[in-house]
Amino acid sequence: MITIDFSFHSQYGTFADALVLEDDHGLTQDEINAIQQQRFNDWVFIITASPSEEA
């Protein structure tokens, strides 16, 4: 397994994550970049979607 640390900075704070992949994952750098960007986008969506109280 390989671990790729990455982070994005935003007004909400730093989104720091790690992408853990199989050694033979076969992804291109562009595909890795896209996964990282998608994770950041998903995170922003979650924290801006008016989180509710737990039922």
Place this chain on the structure above:
Amino acid sequence: MANRYWVGKGGTWDATTTTNWSATSGGSSGASAPTSADSVFINQAQAMTITISGTASCLDLTDTNTIAHTFAGTGVLNISGSMTLSTTTTWSGTGAITFKATTTGKTITPNGVTISGAITFDGVGGAWSLGGALTMASGKSITLTNGTLDLNGKTCTTGTNFTTATGTKDLTFNAGTLVCPAASATAFNNAVPTGFTITAGTGVGVISMTAATAKTFVGGGSTFNCTLQNAGAGALTITDSNTFTNISNSVQPTTFTFTAGTTTTVTNWNINGTAGNLVTIGSATAASHTLSKASGTVNSNYLSISRSTATGGATWNAGANSTDGGNNSGWIFTAPPATATGNFLVFF
């Protein structure tokens, strides 16, 4: 202690069902369901849904399935070791997850998976380090009861509240960020401050309160060796007399509201507005709060301050563009004196 490998397609993970458990990777099913002493491996590359039912347990949970698959169900899961998920995992199970390790060195690596079950850390003497961002689904809380949660430079995002409970617990940042996005009176809820420590570690940690509407930081009177940041337009109410390494804002306009009668002690104060976007500093009720900084100089600007006593030994410059809303003490509402940057002579 044994290993248990999930085999076959989807099925139920509970305390007794043996249908999908093998003692060897890819081996025959029929092994006993894992206990808190058994490490679980989800390592068969195939689509499946694992439905957690009743109370399921394991030591480590290691998921390396490279095909899209799902953890579902409403059962609770007790993990006594580490957890590693795959990029292809979906966690739609809504049952609670409790991390129960009682030794240090455990890791949690969600690998981009949003967790749909509330998480509790409850292991006396346990310590968990994030191996990646931990993001909770909306409405799902994080409770710290016993043990140390080390953000390890990663981002931990609660879906509703971050709460402390009765026990000996520590939140270590190591430059990580705790994000509390809920517009809630308990978005950060240090409900049981006794036995709670907040450790900076290496670098600067941040608690980021991001709601665009009103939210509350229930400090419990603790010492927060981190930055408390208001990162949403909504007013941030801070209760109790707490100590912070730093208080800041990343958006303007916004509001900081302190409980009247409390003293908030800071090492650094980095709250500023901009032209036309003042940051309001005030009290929750019609009485004053106190801000204390032991030394140095605060240089804010574009604030609207009321019912605020600034003290402690530092010089508190509100800034020439700030507004004195009344009932203030210790704030200086003029431009700070210019600082000489070199020597010069004047000849007549």
